[in-house]
Amino acid sequence: MKNLCALSITLALFYTGYSQEKLKTRTGNVTFLSETGLEKIYAENDQTASLFLVEKKTIAFNALLKSFKFEKALMEEHFNEKYVHSDKYPAAKFLGTFEEDIDLKKPETYKDVTIKGEMDFHGVTLPLVVKADITVIEDGSITFVSKFKLNLEDYKIDVPSLVRDKISKEVLVSVATSYSNNPTK
């Protein structure tokens, strides 16, 4: 719980505290996919908030779990009520930094940048290292794309034995965000 509060406070401080170049978006796309022989479960959140502190090489994400949209209403209901308990733990948060010496002012694509940080999900805060492709576009905007796996057990998400064959132990998470200097375009 302490870790969770610390991460929340840090996220808030990142938003309000720094005067350096701060790129932000409210239209980050986060999806997750659980696929077994019996069932494919896919959900998408197109309103993930994210902040990119260019000079600090720091990136933060905040995805409200209730904002994930499923094809089937029942899946959405079960996801929130039975698995991630989104009334109690409303968001999945990630705060990470990268050390690679990349020039975020120069238009280029940087592949497999290592982002080290912490993920707070379902009341559990764990270190997380992910690979991401970061592309700097000529107008100064930046895109961030990453795919990684999350083990449900690590985040204390209990899958009842009755549906264990239908939900994979690891879910594939995809993140795609675009930080524009002028998000209204």
Next chain:
Amino acid sequence: MKNKIFLLIGALFFSIATYCMYLYNKPHQEVLKIEPELYTTAHGLIEKNGKTPEMLLALLDEVIEVSGEITMVEKGDENIIVILDNGIKCELEKQQYGQITEGEKVKIKGIYSGVDELFNEISFKRCYLIN
């Protein structure tokens, strides 16, 4: 007699299967057809979140109608987010992507989905412009 019992058991199984299929395929809430749990202004909701955030918890998943001024429009690759009075975030449904301009006073109906701590915004999904 045996036939009647088999018929009853069959009917029972059929009813259960039909109900399960209905539950599995039940549609999402039709926001436009649902009477809002709350009619409010963006300012009112922001104030409520500041003073008594626990009150908003009871409104999770409820349809709310909010009126306010569009202070920002953010266009993503897949969607459009409208910000009302610098504190209410609404993700518009695709069919609503008409001409939306900053400074416009609007009423929006959507499902309350929580507070985004990163930007301290009250978040709505499946939103529709009412006027």
